[in-house]
Structures are given as C-alpha cells and as structure tokens.
Amino acid sequence: MPRLFAGALVALVALPLVGAPPAASPDYTITVDASTRGAEISDSMYGVFFEDINWAADGGLYAELIRNRSFEFSPADNAAYNGLTGWTVTGAASATDDEARLNERNRTYLDLNGSATSSPFATVLGDFYDFSVWARADAATRLTITLGAARQIVNVRSSGANGWAKYSGSFRATTTTDAATLKVESSGPVKLDMVSLFPRKTFKGHGLRTDLATKIAALDPGFVRFPGGCLVNTGSMYGYDAASGYPRARSYQWKDTVGPVETRATNANFWGYNQSYGLGYYEYFQFAEDIGAAPLPVVPALVTGCGQNRATDDPALLQRHIQDTLDLIEFANGPVTSTWGKLRARMGHPKPFGLSMIAVGNEENLPDAYFANYLKFRDAIKAAYPQITVIGNSGPDDQGATFDRLWQLNRDAKSDMVDEHYYNSPSWFLQNNARYNAYDRNGPKVFLGEYASQDAKFANSLAEAAYMTGLERNADVVKMASYAPLLANIDHVQWRPDLIWFDADESWGTTSYQTQKLFMNNVGDRVVPSSVTGAVVQPKPIAGRVGLSTWATAARYDDVKVTGTDGTVLFSDDFADGDANGWTSLSNRGTWAVQDGAYVQSDTAATNTMVAAATDITATDYDITLKATKTAGAEGFLIPFGIKDSDTWYWWNLGGWNNTQGAVEKASGSADAKEQLLTRPDSVVTGQTYNLTIQVRGTKVTLIRDGEVWGSFDDNKVTEPFAQVITQDGRDLIVKVVNAQDKPALTKVGLDGIKVAPTGRMTVLAGDPGEQNTRSAEPIQPVTSTVRGLGSTFTREFPANSITFLRLRRTA
Known part of the structure; x- marks a missing residue:
C-alpha cells in the first residue's frame, strides 16, 4: 500500500x-x-549484418517456398546434391543441361513426363500463394498443379520457335501445416524451370518473409551490412569449371544477382549449400530502404579469408572487379539514363537508393596482398565518387600479427574506417570494456562489423551488453557495430550464436536479440561523460591439470613433465610402463594408446581429442615440458594447460588453421567459446620432433619451442x-x-x-x-x-x- x-x-x-x-x-x-x-x-551506431549462413536466405528471409526451384543444385554445392535434390519424381524425369536450357545462367531444367513433388514447406489456412513456372513443350501439354486440396490446370502451348514461356496462377491454402508440398504432374513430355511458389503476404510486398523481416525492422537498425561474411571473398574467383560443366564456388559477384530472377545465376555457398540469388543486391537495397537503414555492401577484394590464403595474380580480373564495384555504385545511385541506373529503374526503383559507404574485403589473412588490392579499389572509388566512405578491415581476430599489420596499413593510408571482427567468450567481453579507450581519436574510425559472445545464453547477452556500454562511451571512435550472425534455421545450424532463430513457420528472438533491441531502440544523440567506482574481479594465477590434444591430426607425445621453479617434480610421465592410467579423456574423441614408449593419438579425422593428466597442479609458478611429433593430418599440436574441466582451460595451438597459424586460446566455461590470447603465423613439419616448454608464472606465460621463445602473454585483465x-x-x-x-x-x-x-x-x-x-x-x-x-x-x-x-x- x-x-x-x-x-x-x-x-x-x-x-x-x-x-x-x-x-x-x-x-x-x-x-x-x-x-x-x-x-x-552516429545515427548508424547499431545495425544488422546479413550473411547467407544457417540457410538464412533461401528457406529463410527470402520467402520462396520451393527448394531447388531451378534444378541447379550440383555436387559443386554439396557432394550429396544433384539437380533433383529437393524433389521426388515419378515417371521419366531428369535434370538436364543442353541447348534447350532457359538461358546461359539458368542452365539446368527438369525434363519431365510424369510428376515432381517438392520438399515440404509451411502454409496458413486461407492465405494466398502465387505460383509460376517456365515451361516449353514440343506439343501442347497439360500440367496439373496441386497444393494440398487445391488444384489448378496449366496448359503449356507447343513452343515452336518461341521456346520458353512463363505460366502463373494462385492458390488459397486449404490447411495450416508445415508439411505442405507442391506437386506438378504432366500429361506428356515437357521441360520445366523456375517452379516457384510465394506467399502473397511478404514484407511490404517485396518478397521477404514477413515475420523475419518484421523482427529485423523492430531492431530499428541504422544500417544493413550484406551479403557477407565469408561467402563474399572465398571460393574460386573465376567462373564455370570446364571439366565438370558445373559452376564453381566463386566469390559473390553482385551482377549475378540482379535482373529478372530467371536470368540470375546460382552459386555454391561457402557454407556448403546452394544459394539461388533470388535474394540479390536489388532486394538487399530495397530491404534496407524499407526498414530505414543505410545499405552497406561488402565486395570481394580477390584475396581469400576465412581459413583460406590465396590472392589473385590476374591484373585483368582485379580490374574487372574494381569496375564491377564502380558499376555497383552506379546501380545504387546512378540516374535512370545511366547503364546500371537504367537496370535499377527497370527492376522497379527509378529513385536512387542513396548508397554512401562500401566495404572492400572480409577477414583476409594475407594483410599485404589484401591491402595492395584494397588501395586500388579505394583509389578508383574515390576518384569517381569522392563522397563514398570506403571501409577496409583488420582481419579475422581482435589482435595478433595480421590485426596489427592491417591496422598499421590502414592508419598509414588514412583509411576512412576499419572493420573489426571477433567472437569471444563472455569473460573476454567483461574484461575488455575499455578496449577502445586508447584508440587514436584522429585515426580511422572503427566499424565493428561482426561480434558476439560464443553461446546463446543470457550470460552471453549480459557480457555483450556490458561491452556495448564501452562502444557507446567511445562513440567518437566506434561509429558502427553489428552483432553477427543475424539468422539461423534451427534445422540447419552451421554457426552459433545467432540473433534470430526460425523454422518453417515460426521465429523467435534470442536473449541477445532482446539485448540488441533494447540498445538499438534507445541509442541517444550523444554520450554524457560518466565514470563508475566499485569492485572488480581480479585475475587468478593459472593453475590446473596439464593435457594433450589434437585437431584433425595424428601425433606422438612423450616425456611430459611439470616442474616447480624450485626443481620439485609436480608430475611426470614418460609412458615407459606401457600404460596411460594417469590420463583421462575430456572429450571422448580420438584414438589414444601408448605405443613404443609414447602416447599416440592416431585418428586424423577427430577434433579436440583432449586428454588430461590426473594430477592437479596447484602451484602458481611452474614449467611444463614435453616432446611432440606430428605423424599425419591437416594441423599440428594442441597442448592444454590450466585445465579446470572440459570447458575451462588454455591451450597452445601450433600449426592450426590447416597448418598456417598458431595461437594461445582460452576456454572459460565452454569449449566452443574460445578466445585468442595470442596469434601468429605458424606451421609444424610432419615427422619432426619438437621440444616444447610452457613456463607459467602466475598469470604470465612464456612459450618456448626448441629453445626459442615462440611467444608470451599475461592473462592479467580484471x-x-x-x-x-x-x-x-x-x-x-x-x-x-x-x-x-x-x-x-x-x-x-x-x-x-x-x-x-x-x-x-x-x-x-x-x-x-x-x-x-x-x-x-x-x-x-x-x-x-x-x-x-x-x-x-x-x-x-x-x-x-x-x-x-x-x-x-x-x-x-
């Protein structure tokens, strides 16, 4: 009361x-x-990042209900795919690529004399669905199209010299279900392509799934970064593979994604499936406009990232991509009398989209090669469009040699903005709230294009929220930030965390979605300077068990010893007794056995095969020594230490990332939520035995390989x-x-x-x-x-x- x-x-x-x-x-x-x-x-302080990962486009934001509508799926997309993936056929049916094709980009069609039934999708009772198909036949043929209890007849005319023609219709759903199918049955031989079914209700009538687009719009984002991500700059940089006849997986190229959908290419997605490009650059620009956000496209720099390391050596190809980027700006902003502005107008948008910024490249691991290309892009863009903000990047990590080199190159070149990416544990975010306090106020501005705490619990959201207060306090340096990834189909998850999850007919926001929405809906115009006093959590010395592990590698380990600084032996195992009774598996992976006086892991397919010694090291100052030999496989060694449990540890990773990088990684409560404390280029030689030493002094660690200091770090952040x-x-x-x-x-x-x-x-x-x-x-x-x-x-x-x-x- x-x-x-x-x-x-x-x-x-x-x-x-x-x-x-x-x-x-x-x-x-x-x-x-x-x-x-x-x-x-900035009005664009917070935005969203869309990448076609986790089936986010086809079967997700793009409202098309028919999977593999143009029969273009191929082994180049996924070893399990073929032209009929997503369809059940009866009678005579084949996916065919010959001179009768719909066009040069849409090459494969269905040659049918029988029936074809799509994979399941969701419908809502009483809602309307618009159907279309491209067809050609040598003689008049009847198609019976069935959706649930609804049926339509399409009469395909004899094609004669006219070839393909488009036929359309509509259905009203007779049931609410997530197991609806579309069945196409022919009365005779017919060729079909682009079999499409769209819900009539889409976001603002522009072809995007309403619930997903509405949730994104509710964030009130200041920008939309698209189309990636790793799929932008990875894969082949060329075109069709002459040997197989299939399109290669190639870097995302915007010209493949515009114009009538039946003329657009499909491409093998970096994430292991096919992307139809029905959701293309025009749709991205339109969506950004529909939700009041600035468009931010990312174009390939022709230097691969995301675990790949290759740069083009073809100057003509590089120049073509630079010209493609200039054409992209014309497509977005040019008058209707220009070549690409005219295409935009024909697609339904005579008014320019108002593109003001563009990013070149994504997470490149070859800093000098990338930056040489970046400068060529930037110089060409600035010469033609001086008002465009051109964004470089700092590689895939929050620190390390690549990060430092790229930041130095960006500073020296006076870049407009630098794109940073990192995914770390909750503890990292709680320890790095002041990350941007020391950044140069007069240097390039920061675009935090991808970040998240590595899990989907509220603890992760709390850590992200704490970190975002630091982004806002440093709003003069950090001009834009976007959590990533944005969307995930719960049945096809390739990365987590993700902001919005969905299935065929439902969607829901994670705890981080609610956190991002709270911040994005309450940004403010400026920072009010403030400070806080109160308790913080001090770092603890690194203690715990010592371990051994591998990742897609077979290896031999021997003479594992932990010695105190006073010479006391705290643990020792030379495996001479022929057993490994003092070791337990923390991952239940790999094949471990004592062989010839060494502890051997022989499974080259297994990842994170961690085993730990029984002795808990409670000392704060000690040395770990061992011998390690790679015998086969893709990577090098993992030497865990400071092990508390299967989800809390450090490890020294030598020859990781396909034997190209080394790092010290830390897991704090989740083995999937590792943060990198140290990174550097690194590789190991198969068959060579390495003498490894890890010196621990409280929170300070020095790593020694064959008598030389490999690196050091101090995990001393509060x-x-x-x-x-x-x-x-x-x-x-x-x-x-x-x-x-x-x-x-x-x-x-x-x-x-x-x-x-x-x-x-x-x-x-x-x-x-x-x-x-x-x-x-x-x-x-x-x-x-x-x-x-x-x-x-x-x-x-x-x-x-x-x-x-x-x-x-x-x-x-």
Whole structure:
C-alpha cells in the first residue's frame, strides 16, 4: 500500500527496483561530469549484418517456398546434391543441361513426363500463394498443379520457335501445416524451370518473409551490412569449371544477382549449400530502404579469408572487379539514363537508393596482398565518387600479427574506417570494456562489423551488453557495430550464436536479440561523460591439470613433465610402463594408446581429442615440458594447460588453421567459446620432433619451442561485471546499467547537478544467466515500469544478472 512521508504520496515499486533508497553503503557509484561535452553518437551506431549462413536466405528471409526451384543444385554445392535434390519424381524425369536450357545462367531444367513433388514447406489456412513456372513443350501439354486440396490446370502451348514461356496462377491454402508440398504432374513430355511458389503476404510486398523481416525492422537498425561474411571473398574467383560443366564456388559477384530472377545465376555457398540469388543486391537495397537503414555492401577484394590464403595474380580480373564495384555504385545511385541506373529503374526503383559507404574485403589473412588490392579499389572509388566512405578491415581476430599489420596499413593510408571482427567468450567481453579507450581519436574510425559472445545464453547477452556500454562511451571512435550472425534455421545450424532463430513457420528472438533491441531502440544523440567506482574481479594465477590434444591430426607425445621453479617434480610421465592410467579423456574423441614408449593419438579425422593428466597442479609458478611429433593430418599440436574441466582451460595451438597459424586460446566455461590470447603465423613439419616448454608464472606465460621463445602473454585483465554508460536522447537522459553478477548492485547515481523529473521510465532484462529463449519459451523479455524518487542524486539497487535502461526527463 502507498505510504505518506511529509505529506507526499510515494508509490513503492516492488519490481524490478526498490522505490526508497536503502541505507546501506553503495556497492557502486556512477558519477556524471556535466562540465564536459560527450561524443556525438552516429545515427548508424547499431545495425544488422546479413550473411547467407544457417540457410538464412533461401528457406529463410527470402520467402520462396520451393527448394531447388531451378534444378541447379550440383555436387559443386554439396557432394550429396544433384539437380533433383529437393524433389521426388515419378515417371521419366531428369535434370538436364543442353541447348534447350532457359538461358546461359539458368542452365539446368527438369525434363519431365510424369510428376515432381517438392520438399515440404509451411502454409496458413486461407492465405494466398502465387505460383509460376517456365515451361516449353514440343506439343501442347497439360500440367496439373496441386497444393494440398487445391488444384489448378496449366496448359503449356507447343513452343515452336518461341521456346520458353512463363505460366502463373494462385492458390488459397486449404490447411495450416508445415508439411505442405507442391506437386506438378504432366500429361506428356515437357521441360520445366523456375517452379516457384510465394506467399502473397511478404514484407511490404517485396518478397521477404514477413515475420523475419518484421523482427529485423523492430531492431530499428541504422544500417544493413550484406551479403557477407565469408561467402563474399572465398571460393574460386573465376567462373564455370570446364571439366565438370558445373559452376564453381566463386566469390559473390553482385551482377549475378540482379535482373529478372530467371536470368540470375546460382552459386555454391561457402557454407556448403546452394544459394539461388533470388535474394540479390536489388532486394538487399530495397530491404534496407524499407526498414530505414543505410545499405552497406561488402565486395570481394580477390584475396581469400576465412581459413583460406590465396590472392589473385590476374591484373585483368582485379580490374574487372574494381569496375564491377564502380558499376555497383552506379546501380545504387546512378540516374535512370545511366547503364546500371537504367537496370535499377527497370527492376522497379527509378529513385536512387542513396548508397554512401562500401566495404572492400572480409577477414583476409594475407594483410599485404589484401591491402595492395584494397588501395586500388579505394583509389578508383574515390576518384569517381569522392563522397563514398570506403571501409577496409583488420582481419579475422581482435589482435595478433595480421590485426596489427592491417591496422598499421590502414592508419598509414588514412583509411576512412576499419572493420573489426571477433567472437569471444563472455569473460573476454567483461574484461575488455575499455578496449577502445586508447584508440587514436584522429585515426580511422572503427566499424565493428561482426561480434558476439560464443553461446546463446543470457550470460552471453549480459557480457555483450556490458561491452556495448564501452562502444557507446567511445562513440567518437566506434561509429558502427553489428552483432553477427543475424539468422539461423534451427534445422540447419552451421554457426552459433545467432540473433534470430526460425523454422518453417515460426521465429523467435534470442536473449541477445532482446539485448540488441533494447540498445538499438534507445541509442541517444550523444554520450554524457560518466565514470563508475566499485569492485572488480581480479585475475587468478593459472593453475590446473596439464593435457594433450589434437585437431584433425595424428601425433606422438612423450616425456611430459611439470616442474616447480624450485626443481620439485609436480608430475611426470614418460609412458615407459606401457600404460596411460594417469590420463583421462575430456572429450571422448580420438584414438589414444601408448605405443613404443609414447602416447599416440592416431585418428586424423577427430577434433579436440583432449586428454588430461590426473594430477592437479596447484602451484602458481611452474614449467611444463614435453616432446611432440606430428605423424599425419591437416594441423599440428594442441597442448592444454590450466585445465579446470572440459570447458575451462588454455591451450597452445601450433600449426592450426590447416597448418598456417598458431595461437594461445582460452576456454572459460565452454569449449566452443574460445578466445585468442595470442596469434601468429605458424606451421609444424610432419615427422619432426619438437621440444616444447610452457613456463607459467602466475598469470604470465612464456612459450618456448626448441629453445626459442615462440611467444608470451599475461592473462592479467580484471573482470568488470558491472558496467554503465549514460546517453542523452533529446530532453531525456538514459542511464544504462549492466549487472552481470549473481548479486544485486546497490548503486548511487550522481548527475552533477543536472535536474531531472522525480519520475522516470525503466526497462529491465533480467533472469537466470543460464536461460535461453527457444521456440517453446522466451523467458527473457523486457519489463517496463515507472519509478519514482529520482533526482540529481539517487540510489538504486540493480538486480542480479540484469540489464537496466532508466530514462530520465531533464527539467532544466
């Protein structure tokens, strides 16, 4: 019940915060510096990144319901594919590529005298679905098209000299189901291509699945980065493979994706399936416009990344791609009288799309080769379109030799902006809130194009939210940021975490979706400078068991010893007794056995075959020594240490990434959520025995190979489970607080004399850090309430494991 204090009516707010300030001393104090003007925040501070991964396009955002509608699937896409993948056929039926094809890009068609039934999809009772097919026949032929209980007849005319013709119709669904199929039955021989079925209800009528597009639009993104990602710059850089007759997997090329859909190419997707390009550059531009976001295309630099290392040596090919990029800008912005502006107009959009920025390349591992190409792209773009922002990148990691080299090259060349990518553990994000504090304020700006904490629990979202407060505090350096990936089909997951999950007829936002939405809908115009004092978590010395592991490699290990700095032997095993009783598997993978006085892992297909010694090393200063020999396989050695359990450890990775890179990686609560503490180019030689030493001194580690220091690191960063930022949004102040710990945080907020109304609005995301949003339940949802008792100074208790946005109205 309300209580009266000195004649004022004060409403007690039970959830999520206590209305009256507790008397206890605060755990944290937030202090505003009203005398200093903070950085302006860009309208495009937060956006979305779309890549066709996890079947995000065909069968996802692109609303086409027919899989392999043009019969172009091939072994170049996936070894299990052929032209009839996705179809069940009866009678005479074959996927054919000959002179009767629909066109040179859409080469394969269905030669049918019988029936063909599509793979299942979802329909909604009473909704309309539009059907079309391209057909040709030597004699008049009847097609019977069936969708559920609905049926239509299409009479295919004798083609004569006219060849292919398009036939269309519509259906009204007779049932709600996720197991609908489309059946096409012919009365005689007929050739079919582009068998299509679209729901009539699409997002703003532009061919995208309504629920997915609506969820993306609800984020209010400032930009859309597309079409990738790794699929942009990987694969063959040429065209069709003459030997097989199939199109090669080649880098994404925008001209393949525009014009009438029946004339567009298909391509083998980097992620192991086919992409139809029905969702192409025109549709990306249209979608960005529909949701009020700036388009940000990424073009291939002809230097591969994402675990591949190859650069083109063909100057003519490079020049063609540079010209293609200039043509892309003309397609987006050119007048209808220009060559590519005319195509845009013919596709239905005479008005320019207003392209203002473009990125060149993605996660290249050859920094000098990439940057030489990047400069050629940039110079050509700037000469023709000086107003376009051209974005370079810093490779695939948050640090390391490639990262440092690319940043130096970008600084020296005065690049407009640099694209950073990283996926790390929750602990990394909680330890790196100040990452951008020390960046050069006068250097290239940062585009954080891909980032996420490696899992899909609320603990990950809390860590991401804490990190985002640091992005906003550094809004003068970090101009844009986008979580990645955006979409995942729950039946075809190739990467996690992901922001939005879906199946044939449902979609749901993860806890990170709710977090991103809260930040993206409440950005503000500028930063209000503030600081926080309170407890942080200090680093602990590296201790735990020592281990052995491999990744797609067979190896021999011998003479494993752990010695204290005083010479005390803490653990030793030379395997001379013929058994491995002191070792246990932490992964249940690989084939381990003692052979000829060494511990051998012989399975070259197994990944992360970790075994651990029984002895727990509790010392803080010690040396690990061993001998390692690669006997076969794709990579090198993994030497785990500081093992707490199967999900918490460090390992020294030598010859990783197909024997091209070395690293020290750290797992903190999830073996799938590794962060890199150190990276460098590296390889190992099959058959050569290496003498390896890991020197541990508290949090400092030195890695020695054959007597030479290979690298070192100090894992000494403090963890900050409490983070905050304050931004101004018109007349409002938005106090954003993340409490990523299992206890409430009593916090005093001092606004340095800024006067605010006594009542404000608060939105909170809170819950069990192990919780997830799933198809069956979405427990992590925002809760908004009214709070009272506010002023220039006030105290609040922020719940355990919570993200709180408190919106205050300035009164002066």
